[in-house]
Amino acid sequence: NAGVTQTPKFQVLKTGQSMTLQCAQDMNHEYMSWYRQDPGMGLRLIHYSVGAGITDQGEVPNGYNVSRSTTEDFPLRLLSAAPSQTSVYFCASRSWSTGTHTSSGQYFGPGTRLTVT
Amino acid sequence: KNEVEQSPQNLTAQEGEFITINCSYSVGISALHWLQQHPGGGIVSLFMLSSGKKKHGRLIATINIQEKHSSLHITASHPRDSAVYICAVNRGQGAQKLVFGQGTRLTINP
Numbered sequence: 039n040a041g042v043t044q045t046p047k048f049q050v051l052k053t054g055q056s057m058t059l060q061c062a063q064d065m066n067h068e069y070m071s072w073y074r075q076d077p078g079m080g081l082r083l084i085h086y087s088v089g090a091g092i093t094d095q096g097e098v099p100n101g102y103n104v105s106r107s108t109t110e111d112f113p114l115r116l117l118s119a120a121p122s123q124t125s126v127y128f129c130a131s132r133s134w135s136t137g138t139h140t141s142s143g144q145y146f147g148p149g150t151r152l153t154v155t
Numbered sequence: 156k157n158e159v160e161q162s163p164q165n166l167t168a169q170e171g172e173f174i175t176i177n178c179s180y181s182v183g184i185s186a187l188h189w190l191q192q193h194p195g196g197g198i199v200s201l202f203m204l205s206s207g208k209k210k211h212g213r214l215i216a217t218i219n220i221q222e223k224h225s226s227l228h229i230t231a232s233h234p235r236d237s238a239v240y241i242c243a244v245n246r247g248q249g250a251q252k253l254v255f256g257q258g259t260r261l262t263i264n265p
Contacts, residue, residue, distance in 0.1 A: 080255040146198035
């Protein structure tokens with residue numbers, strides 16, 4: 039299994055440009071989510087999905103759109119990039135059942151470092 | 156005030172020392188998570204707890220629901236344990252969304 043993959047790893051945008059951050063998982067997980075991580079603020083939830091066709095807003099959804107047309111993919115769209123969206127973005131997935139995991143069974147992608155100038 | 160507070164924010168110790176990182180939360184939760192973020196940025200889920208204690212290798216996580224407090228312990232610490240340790244909670248019953256603490260940066264010197 040590749041786990042959770044994210045592309046690109048790095049991206050520089052100009053203010054007003056749009057782009058899509060890609061996220062895919064091959065573990066057939068139902069739950070997927072997008073977070074941003076900013077210095078001194080910890081991780082914050084942007085959007086999440088509990089299954090194909092179902093998405094909902096997290097703590098900081100403004101300026102971002104998501105869709106979940108398949109179980110595997112959960113892209114994050116920046117509609118009109120702003121310098122305040124400069125951050126590191128993480129995608130994560132998990133199954134409803136944690137089985138015998140000591141952990142939550144939640145898997146994180148490697149992150150995308152986005153800079154908006 | 157953040158709903159999830161960690162202490163200390165930074166911790167430096169010598170190899171072999173016993174490490175304790177604390178997490179306090181102010182809301183009702185269904186589960187608490189400990190995550191590890193390596194210097195390269197990757198995040199790994201270590202533990203999910205709803206009661207009691209869990210152990211994995213040299214790592215031990217405990218939770219006291221009445222006191223709204225959890226601790227992460229590392230025994231026989233090693234430089235490779237150097238990372239940011241993050242506490243997060245599922246707020247409320249049945250909630251899947253996570254609320255995160257700001258993290259504790261741990262440095263273990265050889």
